[in-house]
Amino acid sequence: MSIPPLQLSTDQSGTNLASDVVDATDDANRFSWAPFLWFTPAILILFLVTLYPTIFVIWLSFQKTKYYDLVGFAGLANYVEVLSSSEFWDTTIISLTYVAGSLAGAIILGMASALVLNRAGVTGSALRVFILFPWTLSMSVVGSIWLWLLNPSFGPIPYVIQKLGIDPGLMLGDPGMALPLIIIVTAWWSFPYVMVMATAAMQSIPKELYEAVEIDGGGAFVKFRYVTLTEILPTLGSTALTLSIMYLTLMTLIIVMTGGGPLGSTTTLSFEAFRGTVQAVNIGPTAVVSIVVLIVNVALGVLYTRLTGRVTG
Structure with a gap:
């Protein structure tokens, strides 16, 4: 059928x-191992350049050394020595002051430049290229330039100040002026980065928002407060995070301009960790300082993430 x-x-x-x-x-x-094999080189590089040094420094912070030779297990002795030292807390205050001052100067200058040049048309584009020049220089070059500009014997800036009838003092040789001058130089070097990020964020803001404010009778300040600043705040948050981490780990500018002096007035945590690694007999306490810098960096990341998360919802 x-x-x-x-x-x-x-x-x-x-x-x-x-x-x-x-x-x-x-x-x-x-199950296939192919996707994991593709990422193996990246994971290996990440472990070698980030995770392994971090783990080694944490382990070293519990050790007592004679230069780079391990002498014995120190337990929490290195932490007690560092955290109970008044010099450590003085250095921490200097570091936080340096980061906060440099960040405030860079954001103010960067935002002002972005607001002005964003309305300058073709001229603004040309000026942005010129303003970006400081950001393209290495820190050693920036330090050398400003070391000459601020030289109390033949520097142009002290000469102009003296012609105005004001005593310029020792400039970078004055413990009271050295840190503010370092902050000014750092802000001058890094504000173009803020300008670029802010300009990019401003150009993505819909024009309809500004038109709505104009219809409601709002002026320039209202536009900036409730449209521009609100829309670019997440970008400013991530930019501030990047700069804060960079400032906290910055050493080259301080090494070139002041060497941590005078009288330790420009000695930051990162510079102290660098100097301790090179000069100290027992580098266990230096490892503790490095861990403190790491913890502060992580805390900054969490803080800015929460702040920008509230803005973006």
């Missing part, structure tokens, strides 16, 4: 569907 053509077609379709389901199930249950 022959099978009707319609029934034969139905049976073949059912067989093919069942075969496809079995193949899909086999593919889902089949």
Whole structure:
């Protein structure tokens, strides 16, 4: 007895569907190491340049050394020595002052430049290229330039101040002026980065928002407060995070301009960690200082993430 053509077609379709389901199930249950192998080089590099040094420094903070030779296990002695030292807390205050001052100066200058040049058309584009010049220089070059500009004997800036009838003092040689001058130089070097990020964020703001404010009778300040600043705040948050981490770990500018002096007035935590690694006999306390810098960096990341998260919802 022959099978009707319609029934034969139905049976073949059912067989093919069942075969496809079995193949899909086999593919889902089949485990492949290929995706993990693709990421193995990146994970290995990340471990070698980030995770391993961090783990080693944490382990070293519990050790007592004679230069780079391990002498014995110190336990929490290094932490007690560092955290109970008044010099450590003085250095921490200097570091936080340096970060906060540099960040405030960079954001104010960067925002002002972005607001002005964003309305300058073609001229603004040309001026942005010129203003970006400080950001393209290395820290050693920036330090050398400002070291000459601020030289109390033949520097142009002290000369102009003296011509105005004001005593410029020792400039970088004055413990009371050294840190503010370092902050000014750091803000001058890094504010173009803020300008670029703020300009990019401003150009993505819909013009309809400004038109709505104008219809409601709002002026320039209202536009800036409730449109510009609100829209670019997440970008400013991430920019501030990047700069804060960079400032906290910055050493080259301080090494070139002041060497941590005078009288330790420009010695930051990162510079102290660098100097301790090179000069100290027992580098265990230096490892503790490095861990403190790491913790502060992580705290800054969490803080700015929460702040920008509230803005973006």
